[in-house]
Amino acid sequence: xxxxxxxxxxxxxxxxxxxxxxxxxxxxxxxxxxxxxxxxxxxxxxxxxxxxxxxxxxxxxxxxxxxxxxxxxxxxxxxxxxxxxxxxxxxxxxxxxxxxxxxxxxxxxxxxxxxxxxxxxxxxxxxxxxxxxxxxxxxxxxxxxxxxxxxxxxxxxxxxxxxxxxxxxxxxxxxxxxxxxxxxxxxxxxxxxxxxxxxxxxxxxxxxxxxxxxxxxxxxxxxxxxxxxxxxxxxxxxxxxxxxxxxxxxxxxxxxxxx
Amino acid sequence: xxxxxxxxxxxxxxxxxxxxxxxxxxxxxxxxxxxxxxxxxxxxxxxxxxxxxxxxxxxxxxxxxxxxxxxxxxxxxxxxxxxxxxxxxxxxxxxxxxxxxxxxxxxxxxxxxxxxxxxxxxxxxxxxxxxxxxxxxxxxxxxxxxxxxxxxxxxxxxxxxxxxxxxxxxxxxxxxxxxxxxxxxxxxxxxxxxxxxxxxxxxxxxxxxxxxxxxxxxxxxxxxxxxxxxxxxxxxxxxxxxxxxxxxxxxxxxxxxxx
Numbered sequence: 001x002x003x004x005x006x007x008x009x010x011x012x013x014x015x016x017x018x019x020x021x022x023x024x025x026x027x028x029x030x031x032x033x034x035x036x037x038x039x040x041x042x043x044x045x046x047x048x049x050x051x052x053x054x055x056x057x058x059x060x061x062x063x064x065x066x067x068x069x070x071x072x073x074x075x076x077x078x079x080x081x082x083x084x085x086x087x088x089x090x091x092x093x094x095x096x097x098x099x100x101x102x103x104x105x106x107x108x109x110x111x112x113x114x115x116x117x118x119x120x121x122x123x124x125x126x127x128x129x130x131x132x133x134x135x136x137x138x139x140x141x142x143x144x145x146x147x148x149x150x151x152x153x154x155x156x157x158x159x160x161x162x163x164x165x166x167x168x169x170x171x172x173x174x175x176x177x178x179x180x181x182x183x184x185x186x187x188x189x190x191x192x193x194x195x196x197x198x199x200x201x202x203x204x205x206x207x208x209x210x211x212x213x214x215x216x217x218x219x220x221x222x223x224x225x226x227x228x229x230x231x232x233x234x235x236x237x238x239x240x241x242x243x244x245x246x247x248x249x250x251x252x253x254x255x256x257x258x259x
Numbered sequence: 260x261x262x263x264x265x266x267x268x269x270x271x272x273x274x275x276x277x278x279x280x281x282x283x284x285x286x287x288x289x290x291x292x293x294x295x296x297x298x299x300x301x302x303x304x305x306x307x308x309x310x311x312x313x314x315x316x317x318x319x320x321x322x323x324x325x326x327x328x329x330x331x332x333x334x335x336x337x338x339x340x341x342x343x344x345x346x347x348x349x350x351x352x353x354x355x356x357x358x359x360x361x362x363x364x365x366x367x368x369x370x371x372x373x374x375x376x377x378x379x380x381x382x383x384x385x386x387x388x389x390x391x392x393x394x395x396x397x398x399x400x401x402x403x404x405x406x407x408x409x410x411x412x413x414x415x416x417x418x419x420x421x422x423x424x425x426x427x428x429x430x431x432x433x434x435x436x437x438x439x440x441x442x443x444x445x446x447x448x449x450x451x452x453x454x455x456x457x458x459x460x461x462x463x464x465x466x467x468x469x470x471x472x473x474x475x476x477x478x479x480x481x482x483x484x485x486x487x488x489x490x491x492x493x494x495x496x497x498x499x500x501x502x503x504x505x506x507x508x509x510x511x512x513x514x515x516x517x518x
Binding site (some may be wrong): 160174250 | 349352372403421
């Protein structure tokens with residue numbers, strides 16, 4: 001009976017069940033183990049912090065959000081451009097691929113302090129950090145998609161007298177969109193990580209800054225509130241990308257069926 | 260001598276239109292590394308003739324077709340029209356799969372060539388073709404919603420939309436079930452009448468139904484056998500005794516060659 005109830009829930013219903021389930025476990029843990037609020041604040045305390053600090057949190061959310069948005073913009077553009085370059089120039093591909101791999105072998109945690117040193121405490125160092133983590137999944141998957149264009153399609157286009165530009169615009173780019181989409185999904189998931197890491201290392205604003213600040217003052221509830229807003233933002237971004245991709249990739253059977 | 264035999268029109272062959280060029284292949288040679296796929300290949304297809312090229316897989320049929328279509332380069336030799344002009348820009352190509360673009364609907368797929376060349380779309384011509392292949396009421400449907408036979412019919416319409424005098428087909432019907440295949444063969448024969456067609460197949464039945472002449476490519480390096488002419492005008496009925504006889508002979512020939 002309960003199985004039937006759960007299987008009838010839509011994506012929104014499932015999300016709510018998961019959300020309230022997690023909150024209940026958290027609350028139960030705080031109560032059962034009698035944890036002090038500075039270790040694990042109860043949900044009502046976090047809700048209170050959220051409400052009381054709404055103006056403050058909103059201000060810093062905007063900062064983090066713009067870092068993520070700018071990071072996505074630059075990361076996606078650079079990633080896509082690099083993928084295109086590598087597809088059209090095998091020589092550059094052989095030189096760039098190792099650099100690309102090395103750039104990912106260095107963890108962003110290690111790089112973040114340098115970025116702050118070079119780009120300052122402001123927005124730019126966070127945008128660079130976010131771009132760096134976004135750029136690789138996008139470049140790698142888009143490159144893969146562009147490279148694996150169905151040869152039959154390309155040959156057909158050639159017999160039809162398509163210029164190289166028309167082949168790219170009407171065949172290759174569109175055929176590679178599903179691959180670009182999977183890169184974009186990963187990018188959407190890691191973008192907040194890049195921005196917040198940048199903020200942790202050195203900043204004067206943003207949700208990462210709020211969390212560090214609150215942590216230092218034992219205002220754990222505020223820390224949780226910032227975390228809550230951050231996860232909300234991450235889930236929202238993911239949903240946005242998901243909806244967008246399903247629109248664009250209407251012709252990919254999986255994109256419509258996957259829920 | 261071989262070439263002349265092909266030029267001789269079979270009894271009942273349709274009148275050849277003057278404007279339709281044939282295909283002339285001279286001393287064609289193809290090598291992949293150490294391996295010679297074929298060499299000294301000479302034949303001529305008269306304008307307006309439907310010629311079927313048979314041969315087992317791996318013998319070089321598809322490569323030959325791609326060279327004629329300008330999609331691949333020969334190691335040596337030339338391909339020209341019987342009028343002495345190049346053929347690559349006068350061919351329409353139909354591959355082993357229907358190669359419909361999944362993101363375009365049937366109408367957009369049929370008019371793909373115009374889109375690729377940035378020409379104005381000839382809606383009347385496309386509409387007429389869709390009518391003739393029986394897809395007029397499905398012109399807004401995506402290929403994924405069509406059956407295999409319908410997809411192949413859409414591909415035929417797309418091939419004809421190009422108004423090219425020469426049509427190259429690489430096993431276009433091999434993925435269809437026997438009944439659908441017979442129906443699509445009838446349609447193709449009817450709609451391609453008057454054009455110069457070179458069709459590749461490994462199905463003796465298909466060859467005997469559709470071709471004015473059949474040529475067999477076999478051996479390593481591959482050579483062309485003496486052209487075979489099936490009596491009667493294509494498309495021959497599947498229960499035509501002549502067809503049954505030729506088909507049987509062909510199959511026997513293949514089996515003997517394979518030993």
